[in-house]
Amino acid sequence: MEVLQKIADNLLRLRERKPLVHHITNYVTVNDCANITLAIGASPVMADDIAEVEEMASFASALVLNMGTLNARTIESMLATGQKARQRGIPVVFDPVGVGATSLRTSTAKQIIREVRPTVIRGNMSEIKIIAGLDVAIKGVDSVASEDAGESVASNLSHKLDCVVAITGKTDIIAQGNRIYRIDNGHALLSQITGSGCMATSLIGCFCGAADDWFAATAAGIVTMGLAGELAHASLQPGDGIGTFHIRLFDAVSVINPDILKKGGKIDEL
Amino acid sequence: MEVLQKIADNLLRLRERKPLVHHITNYVTVNDCANITLAIGASPVMADDIAEVEEMASFASALVLNMGTLNARTIESMLATGQKARQRGIPVVFDPVGVGATSLRTSTAKQIIREVRPTVIRGNMSEIKIIAGLDVAIKGVDSVASEDAGESVASNLSHKLDCVVAITGKTDIIAQGNRIYRIDNGHALLSQITGSGCMATSLIGCFCGAADDWFAATAAGIVTMGLAGELAHASLQPGDGIGTFHIRLFDAVSVINPDILKKGGKIDEL
Amino acid sequence: MEVLQKIADNLLRLRERKPLVHHITNYVTVNDCANITLAIGASPVMADDIAEVEEMASFASALVLNMGTLNARTIESMLATGQKARQRGIPVVFDPVGVGATSLRTSTAKQIIREVRPTVIRGNMSEIKIIAGLDVAIKGVDSVASEDAGESVASNLSHKLDCVVAITGKTDIIAQGNRIYRIDNGHALLSQITGSGCMATSLIGCFCGAADDWFAATAAGIVTMGLAGELAHASLQPGDGIGTFHIRLFDAVSVINPDILKKGGKIDEL
Numbered sequence: 001m002e003v004l005q006k007i008a009d010n011l012l013r014l015r016e017r018k019p020l021v022h023h024i025t026n027y028v029t030v031n032d033c034a035n036i037t038l039a040i041g042a043s044p045v046m047a048d049d050i051a052e053v054e055e056m057a058s059f060a061s062a063l064v065l066n067m068g069t070l071n072a073r074t075i076e077s078m079l080a081t082g083q084k085a086r087q088r089g090i091p092v093v094f095d096p097v098g099v100g101a102t103s104l105r106t107s108t109a110k111q112i113i114r115e116v117r118p119t120v121i122r123g124n125m126s127e128i129k130i131i132a133g134l135d136v137a138i139k140g141v142d143s144v145a146s147e148d149a150g151e152s153v154a155s156n157l158s159h160k161l162d163c164v165v166a167i168t169g170k171t172d173i174i175a176q177g178n179r180i181y182r183i184d185n186g187h188a189l190l191s192q193i194t195g196s197g198c199m200a201t202s203l204i205g206c207f208c209g210a211a212d213d214w215f216a217a218t219a220a221g222i223v224t225m226g227l228a229g230e231l232a233h234a235s236l237q238p239g240d241g242i243g244t245f246h247i248r249l250f251d252a253v254s255v256i257n258p259d260i261l262k263k264g265g266k267i268d269e270l
Numbered sequence: 271m272e273v274l275q276k277i278a279d280n281l282l283r284l285r286e287r288k289p290l291v292h293h294i295t296n297y298v299t300v301n302d303c304a305n306i307t308l309a310i311g312a313s314p315v316m317a318d319d320i321a322e323v324e325e326m327a328s329f330a331s332a333l334v335l336n337m338g339t340l341n342a343r344t345i346e347s348m349l350a351t352g353q354k355a356r357q358r359g360i361p362v363v364f365d366p367v368g369v370g371a372t373s374l375r376t377s378t379a380k381q382i383i384r385e386v387r388p389t390v391i392r393g394n395m396s397e398i399k400i401i402a403g404l405d406v407a408i409k410g411v412d413s414v415a416s417e418d419a420g421e422s423v424a425s426n427l428s429h430k431l432d433c434v435v436a437i438t439g440k441t442d443i444i445a446q447g448n449r450i451y452r453i454d455n456g457h458a459l460l461s462q463i464t465g466s467g468c469m470a471t472s473l474i475g476c477f478c479g480a481a482d483d484w485f486a487a488t489a490a491g492i493v494t495m496g497l498a499g500e501l502a503h504a505s506l507q508p509g510d511g512i513g514t515f516h517i518r519l520f521d522a523v524s525v526i527n528p529d530i531l532k533k534g535g536k537i538d539e540l
Numbered sequence: 541m542e543v544l545q546k547i548a549d550n551l552l553r554l555r556e557r558k559p560l561v562h563h564i565t566n567y568v569t570v571n572d573c574a575n576i577t578l579a580i581g582a583s584p585v586m587a588d589d590i591a592e593v594e595e596m597a598s599f600a601s602a603l604v605l606n607m608g609t610l611n612a613r614t615i616e617s618m619l620a621t622g623q624k625a626r627q628r629g630i631p632v633v634f635d636p637v638g639v640g641a642t643s644l645r646t647s648t649a650k651q652i653i654r655e656v657r658p659t660v661i662r663g664n665m666s667e668i669k670i671i672a673g674l675d676v677a678i679k680g681v682d683s684v685a686s687e688d689a690g691e692s693v694a695s696n697l698s699h700k701l702d703c704v705v706a707i708t709g710k711t712d713i714i715a716q717g718n719r720i721y722r723i724d725n726g727h728a729l730l731s732q733i734t735g736s737g738c739m740a741t742s743l744i745g746c747f748c749g750a751a752d753d754w755f756a757a758t759a760a761g762i763v764t765m766g767l768a769g770e771l772a773h774a775s776l777q778p779g780d781g782i783g784t785f786h787i788r789l790f791d792a793v794s795v796i797n798p799d800i801l802k803k804g805g806k807i808d809e810l
Contacts, residue, residue, distance in 0.1 A: 052372035071589040102592035194574040243790025250513025322644035520783025
């Protein structure tokens with residue numbers, strides 16, 4: 001109850017402050033990330049050239065680094081901007097898309113974690129296990145790892161890296177040290193469109209950009225995305241499929257309010 | 271009345287000629303720009319490699335330069351293609367996204383204006399004021415500048431740069447020297463999705479690609495975008511949000527016809 | 541009848557195997573390509589940096605190369621990955637977007653064909669005729685070539701390059717040597733959105749990734765796309781336009797099943 005109130009307060013503060021959220025992200029889901037940022041009430045800036053990224057980060061309220069389609073040029077920009085953001089004290093939310101799938105992704109994720117020290121890391125179970133140094137099977141950028149023991153994986157990694165760790169999947173787990181949230185919102189259709197994970201990361205960035213408590217802000221982002229999935233699914237008519245579901249996610253996020261979050265959020269503190 | 275007739279004629283000519291509109295644009299809204307170009311009846315080409323852009327511009331009917339996610343590689347392409355397009359006498363429509371937000375954007379916009387001499391410049395009030403050398407507060411790529419005195423800002427800049435200047439916002443203002451249009455179409459939801467500005471610029475490119483009078487063609491593009499926002503909003507059902515609104519914009523542009531423009535266009539010549 | 545049964549079997553196998561389909565594609569329609577891949581039941585990976593593409597191709601089930609917005613960096617990646625894929629024996633589906641429009645596109649397409657030896661080439665009539673060395677008028681990236689004699693064009697090119705050749709248009713033609721399919725599914729609205737061709741190519745990649753018979757797999761991809769166009773059109777309400785049609789394509793592909801393919805597929809073996 002108290003947790004949901006905190007999440008609802010986070011939404012009010014986000015909509016009041018309209019944080020500017022700088023993204024260096026991939027070209028597959030970048031439009032979705034920008035629109036979900038607007039839908040929740042924040043302001044997106046997408047810029048990735050080394051000649052301007054540090055300046056952009058100098059007036060942003062949060063930075064999202066997403067390595068979905070990383071390349072030599074954008075890796076350099078992510079590192080420089082991430083360090084700049086941390087110097088300024090603004091939160092950096094890192095989405096290690098596909099870490100473990102290739103050595104470039106694994107080494108880049110490690111370098112970003114080492115040199116930027118993200119405030120929040122969000123990934124699926126495979127990605128987080130890889131970052132934690134555990135053995136997992138990898139198939140492209142989708143998770144095939146077992147979701148058992150997520151709490152200890154998240155908590156241990158959070159201790160080790162001194163950051164909030166969020167694992168999204170059937171059940172979502174968020175850890176900040178020994179504090180753990182389990183979130184049971186969401187819908188299976190979210191895994192049948194591209195960008196659900198990226199948008200969850202962007203929403204975390206939006207909430208972090210208007211908050212001081214990054215654990216609660218991360219929970220707010222993930223509850224919002226999960227609830228949007230449920231609302232989008234509930235709105236489908238016979239014959240509707242993933243195209244309509246995809247669009248309905250933006251509808252849902254744009255109409256979500258504190259009451260909907262408090263009524264629909266399914267979150268437990270362990 | 272006479273203005274709206276001219277705009278309606280522009281639409282007929284566009285659909286008859288199906289101009290090829292070459293874009294060098296950003297990766298956030300590029301899909302929207304291509305689809306809005308198709309929706310209005312023109313043909314989009316997106317190409318940005320220096321090894322082919324001048325050749326692409328050599329058979330295009332208009333060129334759109336949009337610096338939403340500029341980088342060293344695409345800046346070079348914009349400059350070379352822009353000059354080529356002007357040599358050929360085809361219109362160049364420039365969207366200085368986020369000018370003023372970073373020094374890279376400001377210097378690039380100045381260089382494009384100086385070396386390409388665009389036919390039309392479209393921006394929000396902050397962007398146009400920055401280009402005019404006026405003092406404005408900047409917050410990322412969204413406008414926070416006062417919309418007062420837009421007519422004189424647009425007219426003065428038009429005189430100075432010898433081009434059509436369009437400022438979009440609550441009220442849109444278009445100037446070609448002392449000639450000024452005020453347009454009152456549009457809907458507040460347009461500012462809650464990414465790409466409204468970019469799509470307006472693309473529509474201007476489409477109309478310019480089939481016209482000789484670039485002042486009227488610019489007005490046609492902006493009236494079309496604003497009216498599409500109104501029609502999209504009017505079609506929403508309870509529970510619909512910005513996702514459905516976004517999709518309905520393409521629906522609206524694809525079904526707009528001269529009658530709809532003449533009945534719904536709200537444009538005054540000052 | 542037998543052909544449609546084969547196509548239906550291909551769909552079952554695809555959904556059982558969920559092949560990972562690696563794309564090196566353009567930034568205009570990449571989101572559509574990823575979502576159509578998920579809609580049909582496969583798994584997309586988009587990665588284009590030379591430092592990881594060969595590794596990504598080493599565990600993919602199929603590779604899609606689409607030169608919609610090619611540049612020096614991605615051309616290098618396409619060539620290296622394509623060769624790697626062929627060494628591994630996985631199918632490579634090539635979409636020579638806009639070949640003939642610029643000399644960069646023409647020389648790149650030739651180089652990819654020579655060095656990669658694609659398994660399937662899909663293009664519109666202009667693109668395939670250019671690759672076949674025939675004279676055609678070019679207007680940007682859209683086809684303006686006559687659709688006469690498509691069977692002999694496709695068959696001759698298939699013999700020459702020892703690959704499956706697919707020409708999509710009002711009627712689609714697929715050739716593998718002397719074997720030819722004509723497909724009469726589809727809807728005119730497919731040419732009024734961007735990405736129909738790219739998505740058809742992605743679907744071919746998905747089917748090829750789960751099949752051994754690449755002729756049938758290519759037919760399955762093209763019938764699916766055409767049928768999705770028909771279903772999307774049939775679902776439109778008054779006032780709907782290309783925005784809703786675009787979204788409905790994903791709905792249709794996500795709900796298509798073997799029965800729908802067998803009832804709706806219009807395919808003849810010549």
